[in-house]
Amino acid sequence: MQLFPCPFCGTRDETEFRFLGEADAPRPVGGAAAPIADWTRYLYFHRNRKGRVAEIWSHAPCGETFRMERDNVTHVVIGSASLRKESAR
C-alpha cells in the first residue's frame, strides 16, 4: 500500500485519495466565447509526461484538494501543498 501526504491530515493510504487531473491546466476564460479548441484541450487533452509530474488530488475523508508532485515511474512522492488560499499566505 502506497502512502500519500494529505496537507491537512498527514500521511494516509492511497485508497483514500482520488486523482483529479494534471496541475497547471487553466480553465479557459470567457465561457462560451472562448475558442472551441481551448475548451477541447482543457476538457480532454493531457501532457502525459513520464517521470516527475505535478497533479491535483483530493483526499476523500477530509475533502482537502491539493497539489502533489511525484514521479510516475518510481512512484516516489516529492511533496504536496494545499490549494486553500490561507495556506498560500
Place this chain on the structure above:
Amino acid sequence: MSKRYSALALAVEGLRGHTGWRPVWRFPKPQPAYDAVIVGGGGHGLAAAYYLAKLHGIRRIAVLEKGWLGGGNTGRNTTVVRSNYFYPESVALYDLALRLYEGLSRDLNYNIMLSQRGIINVAHSDAEMEICARLANAMQINGVDAELFGPEQVRRVAPALNFDPQARYPVFGGVWHQRGGTARHDGVAWGYARAADALGVDVIQNCAVEDFLIEGGECKGVVTAAGTIRAERVGLAAASHSATLAAKAGFELPTRVYTLQAMVSEPVKPVLDTVVLTLGTGTYVSQSDKGELVFGGGLDRITSFAQRGNPPAHEFIVAGLLDAFPGFGQLKLMRQWAGVVDVVPDSSPLIGPSPVPGLFLNCGWGTGGFKAIPAGGWLLAHLLAKGEHHPISRPFDLDRFARGALIDEAAGSGIAH
C-alpha cells in the same frame, strides 16, 4: 527465410530430431530511408506492417521496437478476443478484428491458437439484466452474435460459478457471445512479425525512437539511438508511449496513462472452458491450455508508467474472482504483472492522421488493444498507404473531441475495456 509450417513439416522435423528449424525473421540493420516507418513492434505495429506490404504493395517498410517484439501490452494482456460492443462504429471496428482473427492462423501460416470458447458477461440484478438485454439487442441489430442467458443457461457454460442466491453478487443471467474467446498473444505478434519479414519488412528490435524528423511542419522520419531514419510516412503504434512521443512532435493526446494488472494461478485440471466476466466486480477469467486461471479486472487508480501494479487493485481483483468462484480460493497465485495502458475518455481508440502531416496514429486502445490488433493494423496500413481514413476508422479520428462526437463504450457496453 522461414519455411512453411504444416503437419508434414512438423513430422519431418520430428524424425530429424528438430534440428532443421531456423530463425523466422531477420535481425536487419536500419536503412537510411523507407517508404513507411512504424513506431512500435507490438501486435498493432507488426500487423500494420504486414497489411501494408501484403494489401498495399509497399515494400520498403520498417517496424522500430525499443525492446523486444510483443514485449509491451501485446504480451501482458489476458488474451481475450471478443466484439461485444454497443455502438455501430465500435461493432464495425471490433468485428473487423474478430473476423480477421478467425482467418488469421491460415493467413499467416502460424497457429495463433484462436479458441472461440464463448464469453459470458454475468449480471447480478434485474436492473443489470435489463442493461444486458439492451446490449444483446444492440449486438444482434449490428449483426454480431449475442444471446441473453438466464441463470440456468449461465450454469451450463460456467458451472463453477457461485450460484448461491445469498451470494454478494448472485447470478441473474447474462449476455453470451459465442464467437468471443482467447488467442495466444505472443503467437499473434510472432505470426505477424514472421509474415511481415517474409514480405521484406525490416523488423528492427532494440531501436528506440527518440524524436521525429520534422521538416517544413511535416513529419519526414524518425530520430533513433541508431541515427536518423527518413520515411515518407510514419505510423505511431506505441500504446502509452505514443503520448510521450506525441509531445516530441509538439501535440498532446486525449489519453491518460494507467497501470492494468493481470495474474495467473497455479495450473489445475480443466474447470472453466469459457471466458467469464462478472459485471459486479469487473473481474474476468479464463483457463489457459496449461491449466492456469488467467484473470484481471479494472485499472489501478493511480496514473503511472511503472509497468507494475499496486496492491489495492490487486486485492480488489482477487476478491472479485473469489466472490464469483469461491472454490478458486484454494489456489496459489503464481505470477502477477502489469502493463501501461493509454485510456481515452470515451474508452475508444485514436486512429487517424495526427496534427503533424505525415504522422498517423493508432493508439489509445486503453485496456482492450489485444482483441483489436488485426483491425488496428489493417486500418493503420490503409492510412499509411492512402493518406486518408477508411470509413471504419473515420469515427475514431482525433477530431471527435472538438466535435463532441464521442463513442462512449464505457457507458454503452457497460463492461471493462
